[in-house]
Amino acid sequence: MQTPDIRRADAELRHRAQVRGWLYFTALVLLVLVTVGGATRLTDSGLSITEWAPIHGVIPPLTEAQWEEELERYRQIPEYQVVNRGMSMAEFQFIYWWEWGHRFLARALGLVFAVPLAFFWLTGRLDRRVKLPLLGLLALGGLQGFIGWWMVSSGLTERVDVSHYRLAVHLCMAALILGWIVWVARGLAPHARDLKPTARSSLWAGIVAGLVFVQIYLGALVAGLDAGWVFNEWPMMGEGLFPAVMWEPALGWRNWVENPAIVQFAHRTGAYVLLAVIVGHVWSCWRWAPGSTHARRAMVLLGLVLAQALVGIVTLVMEVPLFWALVHQALAFFTLAFAVAHWRAMVGPLPLSNGRRHLHA
Template sequence: MSPAISIGKSFSSESIPSLTSGTEKKELPPLSPPSVSNWLLGSAALVFSIIVVGGITRLTESGLSIVEWRPVSGVLPPLSEAAWELEFEKYKTSPEFRITNYRISLSEFKRIYYWEYAHRVLGRAIGLAFVFPLAYYAIRRRLSPQLAPILSTLAVLIGAQGFLGWYMVKSGLDESIITTPNSVPRVSQYRLAAHLSMAILLFAGMLGCGLQTRMDWNWATKGVWNGLKDFGGNRAVLWENMMKNAPARRFRVAVALLMGLVFLTACSGAFVAGLDAGLVYNEFPTMGGGLAPPLVDLMNPSYAKRADGADMWWRNLFENPATVQFDHRLLAMTTYGSTIALYLSTWRPSLRAALPLTVRRLALTAFGLANVQVLLGISTLLYLVPVPLAAAHQAGSIALLSSLVALLISVRRPSMTARVWRNSVAPRTSPLPIR
């Protein structure tokens, strides 16, 4: 069977083409088809939706409405009035009801219950929508060798995320909240940040793998990379020209660092949400009349728990609402400035000549989304964190991260599997080395 004929067929062990070198015959590794890319991108979209729903659940203070974790039986909501009354009675034992919601009615309870219920059911749906197709593609040998271990790791993270979510909720149900003076019934900001961080990692992993899989397929079967066509011949392939370019290499590093900065900024936003820090200093660009709050507000000794005050600095960083908001502002503006710098760098002649048009357009997309995100963040602050604006702000952070994930994938070389396939499908007069 020739390689060219087998491209559009199933990648079972019987139909995988072979490389022939003299009398030695070597089977090509599996190459993930476009359906794998579609599945991964669809999974990423589901994770994006659960991040948004989770944000709304937090903003509407619905996250503590379900006081039990029932992975199987919890799939169904209360189906009768008696069942609703039972759930309501369980909620009445929680610190949130006893401290702040003691006047809530059953109809009001149903509203907050459904947000948390939707969040949990969507999490279960994501697990099923990811694990079963993963098993199918693995059994049918339709996963590239580089892809299988990454997707297996993501499947484990999905399971861990469910446990972490309940661990987070438990912190808001702790009875010690009742006996702690001036305590507010809410989940630990540390656990909330961990929960959001893992969700973002899952999203980025699914999105990145989906985009890389599609890019590999286009290169291996069509010779297309970043919208450019490879016509063969005795020359370096398109992606090699960019990989050897020093400004382009520095650009790749800058994209990776910026992506990390966006991730860190989003995680700091979880601390802002967990401490309701968006409700202090509702002004911009000042905080209390200056660019920074008074030092006594930033490093308040009352947050120290050790007698010698040695823990004062880090507790203020993570537990003081004023400091947490200030840190988030610094990270957000640093991210914004870095995104502008990255975009402007694509106009330098040396880099502009090295980067394909697709890459430059993605840099422009990231720049545009950063502007939208800054406007959403400022508006959320000035208008005292209304639910629609705050939810849009959280969604905007994931959208910005998405553009950078796509940008990073666009400046990567095709995978080893894709390069082996390309050399087999479209052999050149002088074979290219597999790097």
């Protein structure tokens, strides 16, 4: 016969499994949203909707007159006047649907997160220690919607595209939200009994996750500046590894964030640094805890980083085809999610309410 404590622990484990399923599904929807956002950027579709209408913007144009009205609004902005003058309705609809799809998925993601959150909260299925982090995620999601419009608005008056700085903020906020979701979900998951390889293993796992995040930031600058088309060979950049002839003295340190050639170099260099750090982390894990769960996961993470590097090279030398560019972006976010999960596993699980650790036999 089960004691009340055992029944409560079993119920808590069931509730944790339900919450984890919801959070992982939310992370999956976010990954799809980011991929569609990448396509929106690469097809130059992000400025096709010139208004921020959180409610009635859910409904796209349904009549010919409504389509003409949307196109007329687009004709008023510099991107149309300088880049797309004379665009046909079919061409406009192509870019419009990418942006509308991106915004629709963003709204859907808000519902996917908020509605189950309310259900789990009201039915007592949430551990009190994750309530505040989940509210923080909800707030970040709302802020992300504002950041998205802040980004779009930068391209509606004086520019023919959005600010690459604001684009980077928008993408990095998505990466932060994804990492936060995975951190909370992984803390509620079963953990292996294996001890972490060394006292500093969790620190290095966190550094790896941080470097993946930095790479996403640098990748956003590359996308925002169209820097992927500056040099399309590897490992050289023109006549050397560093494009010295492209350095603009007038920009000074801002070459690293505004000069497309130098930004591409920074992104490449960041990949080399990340690869070196993850190789060192794998070596440490296998030296001090060979065959352990942590060591095996470190190897998987190394495989993801290598795959991401390979996809990046393919994307570069093929001159940024849409398919490979989207694979590169999606794989970056998947790698970040796995890196955060690996880091959280090193830190350890969130104990059950009775103080017992949540272990997987």
